[in-house]
Structure formats: structure tokens, C-alpha cells
Amino acid sequence: MNTQRTLVPAAVPLAPEATVRKPRPLLAVALAMAIFSAAIALFANAFWLSALTSAMALSLSVAGVAVLYGQLGLVSLCQFALVGVGGWVTLRIGHGLQPPFEVSLLAGGVVAALLGLLFGVPALRLRGLYLALVTLMLAGAFQIVISAWGFPDGGPGFLGRADGVGRSMLARPALATEAVPYFLYCAVIATLGLMLVQAHKITRPGRAWALIRKGETVAIASGVNVLAYKAWAFALSGFLAGIAGGLLAGNVGQLEGRAFSAFESLNLFALATVGGAFHWYGAVIAGLLLRALPALLTDLGIDGYVTIGIFGVALFHALATAPTGIAGQIANLLARFTRGGER
Amino acid sequence: MIEIETLSVRFGGIKPIDQLTAMLSAPVSGLIGPNGAGKTTLLNVLSGFVRPVEGAIRLDGRSLLPLSPLQRVRAGLRRSFQTEQVVEDLTARDNLAALADNVASVGERSRTTDRALDFVGLGSVAHRLGARLNLFERRLVELGKCLIGTPRLILLDEPAAGLTDEEGARLRDLVLAIPDAFGAQVVVIDHDVELIRAICAETLVLDYGKRLALGRTETVLADPDVRRAYLGEL
Ligand SMILES: Nc1ncnc2c1ncn2[C@@H]1O[C@H](COP(=O)(O)OP(=O)(O)OP(=O)(O)O)[C@@H](O)[C@H]1O
Ligand SMILES: [Mg+2]
Numbered sequence: 262m263n264t265q266r267t268l269v270p271a272a273v274p275l276a277p278e279a280t281v282r283k284p285r286p287l288l289a290v291a292l293a294m295a296i297f298s299a300a301i302a303l304f305a306n307a308f309w310l311s312a313l314t315s316a317m318a319l320s321l322s323v324a325g326v327a328v329l330y331g332q333l334g335l336v337s338l339c340q341f342a343l344v345g346v347g348g349w350v351t352l353r354i355g356h357g358l359q360p361p362f363e364v365s366l367l368a369g370g371v372v373a374a375l376l377g378l379l380f381g382v383p384a385l386r387l388r389g390l391y392l393a394l395v396t397l398m399l400a401g402a403f404q405i406v407i408s409a410w411g412f413p414d415g416g417p418g419f420l421g422r423a424d425g426v427g428r429s430m431l432a433r434p435a436l437a438t439e440a441v442p443y444f445l446y447c448a449v450i451a452t453l454g455l456m457l458v459q460a461h462k463i464t465r466p467g468r469a470w471a472l473i474r475k476g477e478t479v480a481i482a483s484g485v486n487v488l489a490y491k492a493w494a495f496a497l498s499g500f501l502a503g504i505a506g507g508l509l510a511g512n513v514g515q516l517e518g519r520a521f522s523a524f525e526s527l528n529l530f531a532l533a534t535v536g537g538a539f540h541w542y543g544a545v546i547a548g549l550l551l552r553a554l555p556a557l558l559t560d561l562g563i564d565g566y567v568t569i570g571i572f573g574v575a576l577f578h579a580l581a582t583a584p585t586g587i588a589g590q591i592a593n594l595l596a597r598f599t600r601g602g603e604r
Numbered sequence: 605m606i607e608i609e610t611l612s613v614r615f616g617g618i619k620p621i622d623q624l625t626a627m628l629s630a631p632v633s634g635l636i637g638p639n640g641a642g643k644t645t646l647l648n649v650l651s652g653f654v655r656p657v658e659g660a661i662r663l664d665g666r667s668l669l670p671l672s673p674l675q676r677v678r679a680g681l682r683r684s685f686q687t688e689q690v691v692e693d694l695t696a697r698d699n700l701a702a703l704a705d706n707v708a709s710v711g712e713r714s715r716t717t718d719r720a721l722d723f724v725g726l727g728s729v730a731h732r733l734g735a736r737l738n739l740f741e742r743r744l745v746e747l748g749k750c751l752i753g754t755p756r757l758i759l760l761d762e763p764a765a766g767l768t769d770e771e772g773a774r775l776r777d778l779v780l781a782i783p784d785a786f787g788a789q790v791v792v793i794d795h796d797v798e799l800i801r802a803i804c805a806e807t808l809v810l811d812y813g814k815r816l817a818l819g820r821t822e823t824v825l826a827d828p829d830v831r832r833a834y835l836g837e838l
Contacts, residue, residue, distance in 0.1 A: 465705045468694060468701060468702035468705060469702065469705065469706075471691045471693060471694050471698075471702065472691060474691075475689060475691045476689065478653060478685075479685065479689040481653075481673045481674060482651060482653075482673065482677065482683055482685075483677070483702055483703045483706065483749065484674060484677040484678060484703055484705075484706030484707045485702070485706055486674060486706075
């Protein structure tokens, strides 16, 4: 009987190093982002820099949606509302207490995480169309609230509205007051956020999410606390949205209530699937589609509304032929050269 | 030791388990019966996914029914599924590690995962994705998952279904070695009577949710009632 032999615990590595598939390394994220950001910082003019700063920030919120959709198959249509929440809190704390920018930013992330969790809780037992509808209604509710309240602009009281006189801009972080440093600042935070997500995917939460995707019965039989891991995904997604909102607020120093309609949440989800919800760089692609593509069209003198049409076609294309999005197609292409595309 | 007392399950109008009383104490016991006899349902009751309408179950003297499925896993209950449930986009090792995450202490996780991988002989494909494993390797992953942490009761639902004779024989040797190596009791469901005969000291036969026979496997398989109901003999 050969089982006796195999009972001895392995003292040597289980497989020769060469056969070990590299686990989608975190360093690859950092490296790719560093090259990409450096290129932009070197070559972009002021107009593009502003658009790409927003794109960088938004890629974080897309990464959040991608966690929910790519990891758990959950469709959340209130992500842009959570971006707004993060922006609101960052502005409110920033104007009210004038702490270092990072403190306001972190507060925005934390409050959006809590709200994301709160939005998620009633939805924990919902899925598919029902979850989508509930979250879309939440996005609609936020649209109504924010168009009534507006974003804080240095005024008094809870709402912090200044009504014309005494309006002020939120100061950028002390170490990045100019356009290029602030872009790099956003790029660094976006990279950290993408690495945070990636770290989740390749460790314990990622394994638990994978089991939940496979089926909740199997997940439970494997000891996974399904509700806790779903709740954590909602909180993480909300946190990333909140940070994105804070970075957007820092970019121009203020935010516009009208820019946070429910449609923006829908658009964000659609582009997350077009960019690719299953690969880390899908979020970066989606961020570029959301902010750089409209900028490109403006640059070429084409009406920005054309983007909606383009996005519609892109979404249709993604749904019909490329369910893993542009990032998935890139990964397939890379896989041909390197064997085994990384996620 | 599993003690089952007047257990009944109801799905609408049917009773897939009907007033079942049985005690299983062999290191490896068999659970057999015709299609639809209620074998998988009994496993689901033991692992907590189906609630009985009446009855009691004790594992080593501890009452199981008050525990949630998660609590039962933490208490050492492991199960495999009739259709294998290997996660395609996790490696073989990560499929096992996913369970270790939840049932082993931080310091133990890597050790218990490697030990289980090694026991079932998957060391050489540890880093292969689930999607690239063949059926036998998948069945071994499922078996390996059951060995993570401190298993006390391992329930295997047709672990050899679809395997070749040679693979079945290897699986059989592995299952036989589990009680001594891991200190767990094993219950195996299978339609392959020869497999049951080879590894189970004791066997419970179900028919329409009732106990048809229980005892030493040889005795049970020779029972005329069993041969008539299950083996289709007169
Ligand atoms: N979730 C359910 N809802 C309703 N009826 C069910 C359910 N699960 C099983 N049944 C029924 O309960 C009975 C017992 O099914 P069970 O799956 O336990 O049989 P089994 O002995 O495992 O059969 P097989 O050998 O085919 O796997 C069958 O009549 C089946 O149709
Ligand atoms: Mg069955």
C-alpha cells in the first residue's frame, strides 16, 4: 500500500519552482501603474492632466464595483452615489476642521464604507435584478438629497453651504498642491487601492469569494461565513468609492451636485464591465473611458454627449462578445505570448 | 460514533427519511440504497442543510441538530458532494486552503493544507488551476478538503462516481487509511457494492427513507431483503 509513504508530512516544497504559477503578483500592479503614471506626468498638458487625475480617482471606484461583480456576481448600481458620499464627507471635514488632506480623505472613505455596508445589508439576501433595482433606487435617493443639499463649500452649519459669499475651495494635500504632483498623488493612492483589492483576491477573502461564486452550499460546507464575506465586499467597495470621491474633490477643490445623478452610477457599472471586472487593469481602463475619452472628444471638438452613444455600443459589444471586457481581451492576447494570463 | 434517533424529514408530501433509528460506529461505514432512498438527504441532515421534522442526532455524544452548518464544520464535520464542487479558478492547493482559512488557526493553515495535499497525493499538481484538473484529481481535491483541520466525521457522497477501476482502487486505499491517519470517522455513500464491501466494516441500507438493514457489511449484503430491494435479486 502506497498510502503509508504519503503520510509523512512534506519537508520539501511540494512542486519544483518552475511549475509554480506566479500568483498574480502585487508588484506587477505597482510597476505597471508607475510606468503608466510617469508617462502621463511627463507628457500630458494641463487639460489632459485634470482629466487623467479624475480618471485615476474613478478607477478606484470602478475597482470597488468590480469586486462586487467580478468576485461575487453582485450588481451594485449606486457606486457613484458612494463616490458622492466620500466627496461630501471629505469636503465637510476639510472645510470644517481643516485637518491634513489625508485625514479628510480617509474620513470620506470610512463613511462611504459604512454607508456601502448599510446599502449592502438589506441586499445581502438579494441578488441579480432585485439587488440591481434596490441599489439603483438608492442612487436615485442620493441624487435627490445631493441636489437639495449641494456639496459643502466652506459655509457654516451641518450642510456647510456658503450661499454665494464666502465660498472657498478645498485645499489640496500639502505635498501635492500643483497639477502634476496632485496627479501623481492620486496615482499613488489609486495604485495602493488596486493593490489592496488584488491582495484581497489572492488571499483568504479571495478564496472565500471564489467558494461563494461556486455556490453558497459548498461555501458553507467549507466553513465560509457567507454573509460576513459579502458584507466585507460591500464595505471594501464603498471605501474605494469614498476615496475616489475625496480625490475628485481635491482635484478641483469643489464638487457639483448635478454631476451625481443616478445615471452616473449606471454608467459607472456599465463601463466597469466594458473595461473588465475580472482583471485589475480593467478598472484603470474603465476610469480612462469615463474621463479621458470625453476629454479626447472635447479636444477634437466633438460634443461630449456622443460618449453616451459610444458607451452604449461598447456595452453592447461587451455583453454580446466579450464578457470579461477589454481587460479580458488584453489578458487573452498577453496569454498567447506569456502562457497563462495574470489576473 | 453517530447516533440517529427516530429521524424524519418531510419535503412537501414525501418523507425521504422516515422514522430512522441507527447507530454507526465503525471507522468506515457504508450507506447504500436504491436511487431516491434518501442517502443524500441523510447527509444533508447530518451536515445541517436540511432540517428534520423530528428526531435527534448525536456525534460522539454531542447533539448535532442545535448547531448551524457552519458550527458543524468548525466542530469537525466535513463532507463532499455527489457532483464534485472544485472551484475552477482556484488552484488545487487554494481549494484546500479555502477550508483551512476557516477551520485552522493561522499558524496551522499551511501545515494542514500541505499534509492533506500530500496524503491524497496531489503535491505535484498543487499549483494547477481547478479547471485544469481531471476528474480523478478533482475527486482527490474533494477528499483532501475533508482532511483539513481536525476532522471528526467525514461524509463522502459517491466519491468514486465516474472513476476508472484503477482510480477507484486508489481512492479506496486512501479512504481506508483516513481513520488511523486523521482520527476521523468516515461514512461513504456509493452504488458500487464491491467498494462498500472492500472498505466498510459496517453498512446501513436505506429504502424509501426507512432502515432496511444495519450491521456487519458481509451480513447486510447477504440479507435476502437487501438483495431483493437493492440488488434486484429474488
Ligand atoms: N430539496 C428537495 N426537495 C424535494 N424533494 C427532494 C429534495 N431533495 C431530494 N428530494 C427527494 O427526496 C428523495 C430522496 O432523495 P435523495 O437525493 O436523498 O436520494 P439518494 O438516495 O441520494 O439517491 P441517489 O442514489 O439517486 O443519489 C427523492 O425522492 C428526491 O426526489
Ligand atoms: Mg444521492
